[in-house]
Amino acid sequence: MRRNFNQNKPKEKDVIITIKRLGINGEGIGYYRKKIIFIPGALPEEVVVAKIVKEYPHYLQGELIRIKEKSPDRVDFPKDVDPEIGGLELAHLSYDKQLEFKKDNVLEALKKYHPRGYAKYKIKNTLPAPDQWHYRNKAQYQIERNHGKVKLGLFAPNSHRLIDLPVMPTQSEDTKKTELAIKDLIIKLHVFIADRRKHLDGIKTVVVRQSEATGEIQVTLITIGHKIKNLLALSNEIMKLPNVVSVFQNETDWRNPQVWGNKTEKLAGKNTITEEILGKKFALSPRAFFQLNPVQTKTLYSEALKYLDLTPDQTLIDAYSGVGTLGILAADQVKQVVGIETIPEAVEDAKHNVELNHLKNADYFQGSVEKVLPELQKGGLPIDALIVDPPRTGLAKSLIKTLLRVQPQTFVYISCNPSTLAQDLVLLSEAYDVRLIQNVDMLPQTPRCECIAKLVLRK
Numbered sequence: 001m002r003r004n005f006n007q008n009k010p011k012e013k014d015v016i017i018t019i020k021r022l023g024i025n026g027e028g029i030g031y032y033r034k035k036i037i038f039i040p041g042a043l044p045e046e047v048v049v050a051k052i053v054k055e056y057p058h059y060l061q062g063e064l065i066r067i068k069e070k071s072p073d074r075v076d077f078p079k080d081v082d083p084e085i086g087g088l089e090l091a092h093l094s095y096d097k098q099l100e101f102k103k104d105n106v107l108e109a110l111k112k113y114h115p116r117g118y119a120k121y122k123i124k125n126t127l128p129a130p131d132q133w134h135y136r137n138k139a140q141y142q143i144e145r146n147h148g149k150v151k152l153g154l155f156a157p158n159s160h161r162l163i164d165l166p167v168m169p170t171q172s173e174d175t176k177k178t179e180l181a182i183k184d185l186i187i188k189l190h191v192f193i194a195d196r197r198k199h200l201d202g203i204k205t206v207v208v209r210q211s212e213a214t215g216e217i218q219v220t221l222i223t224i225g226h227k228i229k230n231l232l233a234l235s236n237e238i239m240k241l242p243n244v245v246s247v248f249q250n251e252t253d254w255r256n257p258q259v260w261g262n263k264t265e266k267l268a269g270k271n272t273i274t275e276e277i278l279g280k281k282f283a284l285s286p287r288a289f290f291q292l293n294p295v296q297t298k299t300l301y302s303e304a305l306k307y308l309d310l311t312p313d314q315t316l317i318d319a320y321s322g323v324g325t326l327g328i329l330a331a332d333q334v335k336q337v338v339g340i341e342t343i344p345e346a347v348e349d350a351k352h353n354v355e356l357n358h359l360k361n362a363d364y365f366q367g368s369v370e371k372v373l374p375e376l377q378k379g380g381l382p383i384d385a386l387i388v389d390p391p392r393t394g395l396a397k398s399l400i401k402t403l404l405r406v407q408p409q410t411f412v413y414i415s416c417n418p419s420t421l422a423q424d425l426v427l428l429s430e431a432y433d434v435r436l437i438q439n440v441d442m443l444p445q446t447p448r449c450e451c452i453a454k455l456v457l458r459k
């Protein structure tokens with residue numbers, strides 16, 4: 001069952017709620033005295049007993065206490081897993097219904113922002129992931145010492161409570177085993193663990209990423225401070241673990257709200273690991289973005305490229321290019337590829353990947369798309385075909401203005417956030433029709449999904 005239903009909570013504050021639908025983060029939504037109430041772990045059509053834990057001006061936050069009438073779509077939550085853990089928000093819902101939910105999320109976002117013609121958009125069924133468990137090939141776990149006990153895992157959502165993770169059912173076996181082995185080595189070698197309250201420098205996060213194609217494992221130790229006693233000894237021991245080919249140190253400080261800092265240094269082994277997607281090779285340095293589900297990545301990219309309908313005379317812009325994946329996969333179909341990406345290491349990887357795949361017609365630029373694209377266009381670069389794959393925040397308004405002026409003929413938008421996709425389509429639909437939207441489920445058991453929108457210039 002999804003939550004720790006605490007039968008001992010004071011009964012007088014319990015309320016009975018009928019769940020109407022799921023919210024965008026997978027929580028059950030009902031009403032209490034005409035106010036909306038969000039209850040994580042509850043499903044549509046269920047009647048539940050909930051406790052009101054927080055009251056906001058426009059909504060209530062509830063906690064599931066007990067299910068009075070159970071949904072036929074409810075499945076057992078994985079055993080031995082802390083129910084508060086992030087990344088399993090939909091693990092109590094049957095997989096068919098998870099796929100429907102992800103499609104509905106797109107529909108709801110379109111209804112909310114209503115880009116031009118949205119009611120006629122063709123929204124295709126979400127493409128399922130073949131493996132709904134053990135698909136994550138990257139683990140990024142926090143480490144801390146609490147009352148003498150070392151914990152390695154994930155923080156409970158919106159809290160500083162670290163959940164120790166001997167079990168995480170969506171994590172691949174190898175990445176899980178490597179994380180746990182590194183935790184044992186940190187304890188054995190007495191390597192300092194960072195402590196914010198005591199102002200102690202040390203290891204803060206352990207990142208393990210594995211290539212599906214080669215099995216190579218890259219480890220990054222994110223540290224507070226630079227000089228950490230016994231870090232090199234730890235790195236040497238980590239290199240002896242199965243499949244590990246490199247260990248890096250990434251340095252940050254407590255003022256940085258991001259997990260990663262800006263300085264990365266190799267402690268041992270190879271500069272990159274190599275992944276293979278649809279016949280092309282991709283070298284990945286520690287900070288470079290790469291999808292977390294390598295099997296579904298192939299589906300996502302082949303669908304996106306299919307909808308681009310490229311021709312050999314075109315110049316393709318791969319905007320938000322990461323390590324150059326989409327552009328490199330499409331390079332054989334076009335005259336020229338130009339990629340743009342902010343993270344310098346990812347751009348280096350992209351350039352290296354162009355060589356690795358023996359391509360002569362692809363080039364990658366460092367900088368923000370909103371700044372670099374207009375500069376390249378002013379310099380005479382033709383922009384006939386465009387693929388954008390932005391982070392959750394979507395496209396910058398200034399970039400949308402540029403696109404409406406330049407009007408690439410062929411345009412595919414890959415989005416990991418239906419809400420910003422719908423908002424961006426409001427502006428883009430001034431010049432473009434949305435031919436179709438195809439969801440691909442990259443992260444089963446979570447509310448997240450990738451959507452591919454095919455845009456066609458209106459005549």
Ligand SMILES: C[S@@+](CC[C@H](N)C(=O)[O-])C[C@H]1O[C@@H](n2cnc3c(N)ncnc32)[C@H](O)[C@@H]1O
Pocket residue numbers: 289290291319320321322323324325326340341342343346367368369370389390391
């Ligand atoms: C969702 S990832 C997509 C990466 C790549 N297309 C892939 O499939 O692996 C988004 C990428 O955009 C980069 N990025 C974020 N904001 C950017 C901006 N304003 N201009 C260029 N790149 C940006 C991030 O560093 C990240 O690599």
